[in-house]
Amino acid sequence: IAGITQAPTSQILAAGRRMTLRCTQDMRHNAMYWYRQDLGLGLRLIHYSNTAGTTGKGEVPDGYSVSRANTDDFPLTLASAVPSQTSVYFCASSEVPNTEAFFGQGTRLTVV
């Protein structure tokens, strides 16, 4: 079934640890995005990639890094987790920028 998947679905992480959230899509979409969702703050863009090999910073990039080595995968890395990074993280993709975005099921991350 075509779509976009994230792993893990939830994680409890000790502060200071490194963590990579995985995102894979099989729709051959060029653009991919990482958002975090916090109550009352909506969906805030962390990083994005308009095409394989390129990335850009969003509204809240500090403490996060991404890579886009190929079309399908867009991992998000927290180098040293802090409690303020507790959130629900959504990966999304679109055929090209500014067309319908398809979201993954989300990763609920708790940093303690």
Added chain:
Amino acid sequence: GENVEQHPSTLSVQEGDSAVIKCTYSDSASNYFPWYKQELGKRPQLIIDIRSNVGEKKDQRIAVTLNKTAKHFSLHITETQPEDSAVYFCSGGSGNTPLVFGKGTRLSVIA
């Protein structure tokens, strides 16, 4: 960069009534305005979108209007049903700039 403001943050309506959610944007270059619905515990999903070359678009009980001059756009849901209860997000973007989302509106339809 683009800034999207959304109002109200919460909205309660009686079943069968209409619901209206309003958004404003700051970047006059923005030309794509999708709306997403997120049910509790689920992922956001597109329900309707509009591009700047049209002023209104309808899909059954849902309609979106766009006023480019005033830089605002609205979502209208008629004959609301309990399954319309969700969080709705407006968003806007253009070119290669990623979508910017509003903070969301929690709609409750009371049976």
